[in-house]
Amino acid sequence: MFIKSLSHTFSRSKSSSSLRKHFQKVRGDPFNDKKRSQFYRSRAAFKLLEIDDKFHIFNRHCRNIVDLGFAPGAWSQVAVERLGNNPFTILGVDINHATPYKGCQYIQGDVTKTSTHSKIREFFTDEEGLTQPLDLIMSDMMVNCTGHDHYDHIGNMELCNAGLILAFNQLRAGGNLIMKVWQGSELKLLEARMKLLFAKSYAFKPQSSRSESSELYFVGLGKRDFKYQLLLSDLFGDIDEIGKLRKKLK
Numbered sequence: 354m355f356i357k358s359l360s361h362t363f364s365r366s367k368s369s370s371s372l373r374k375h376f377q378k379v380r381g382d383p384f385n386d387k388k389r390s391q392f393y394r395s396r397a398a399f400k401l402l403e404i405d406d407k408f409h410i411f412n413r414h415c416r417n418i419v420d421l422g423f424a425p426g427a428w429s430q431v432a433v434e435r436l437g438n439n440p441f442t443i444l445g446v447d448i449n450h451a452t453p454y455k456g457c458q459y460i461q462g463d464v465t466k467t468s469t470h471s472k473i474r475e476f477f478t479d480e481e482g483l484t485q486p487l488d489l490i491m492s493d494m495m496v497n498c499t500g501h502d503h504y505d506h507i508g509n510m511e512l513c514n515a516g517l518i519l520a521f522n523q524l525r526a527g528g529n530l531i532m533k534v535w536q537g538s539e540l541k542l543l544e545a546r547m548k549l550l551f552a553k554s555y556a557f558k559p560q561s562s563r564s565e566s567s568e569l570y571f572v573g574l575g576k577r578d579f580k581y582q583l584l585l586s587d588l589f590g591d592i593d594e595i596g597k598l599r600k601k602l603k
């Protein structure tokens with residue numbers, strides 16, 4: 354099968370060492386802002402750099418990463434850059450066709466579909482059937498903006514809920530989730546879900562995100578270890594039910 358045929362680990366190849374050299378060169382350059390913006394596949398990179406500066410998500414415990422809404426690939430570029438010499442496996446997923454970034458793998462799929470979640474699980478499963486849990490899920494997914502904030506918000510909520518389902522099922526206890534969110538009426542509910550699933554949860558607006566944009570990032574740190582006490586359906590209860598559950602599970 355296609356997914357099985359993909360290599361499961363990123364081996365230290367010639368290309369990774371030349372990439373490292375490139376990053377070192379760019380970092381040490383006084384004109385690095387201009388060079389860096391030309392280097393990254395999109396300016397989305399700067400948002401993730403700020404998120405990592407604040408929350409230190411690319412640490413030595415971060416190996417198995419899924420990049421949802423991968424295209425054109427700047428977030429994966431940042432992950433490769435920040436992880437440096439640490440071993441890692443990065444799988445990018447996008448509904449649109451994209452070109453994988455060096456050292457990363459990519460599959461085309463709609464994250465709101467169960468079949469895409471199965472493909473992700475399969476990718477992280479070895480020949481013996483052992484599945485490695487994810488350490489980090491990062492989602493910069495966004496629907497095509499209509500310009501109507503409410504519709505854009507509702508479209509984004511569906512993508513965020515798909516990210517939460519993936520986190521519930523495939524993120525290890527202690528793992529982290531970063532998600533682009535679009536402000537609107539359902540945001541409090543999404544925040545409650547994040548607080549139920551993660552020990553710590555933050556809303557963060559990077560400086561590189563335009564101030565007039567409704568975009569924000571939710572950062573969930575340390576997925577709680579529920580040990581079967583929580584069902585996926587619990588996560589999608591209403592805000593009062595989620596609040597009660599949170600108190601009960603503390």
Ligand SMILES: C[S@@+](CC[C@H](N)C(=O)[O-])C[C@H]1O[C@@H](n2cnc3c(N)ncnc32)[C@H](O)[C@@H]1O
Nearest residue numbers: 397422424425426427428448463464493494495
């Ligand atoms: C803002 S772009 C991501 C930019 C990317 N983080 C980068 O650094 O280059 C949003 C992406 O979300 C993707 N997307 C939207 N809906 C999706 C879905 N249902 N499943 C997977 N990807 C989706 C879009 O195709 C688009 O490439």
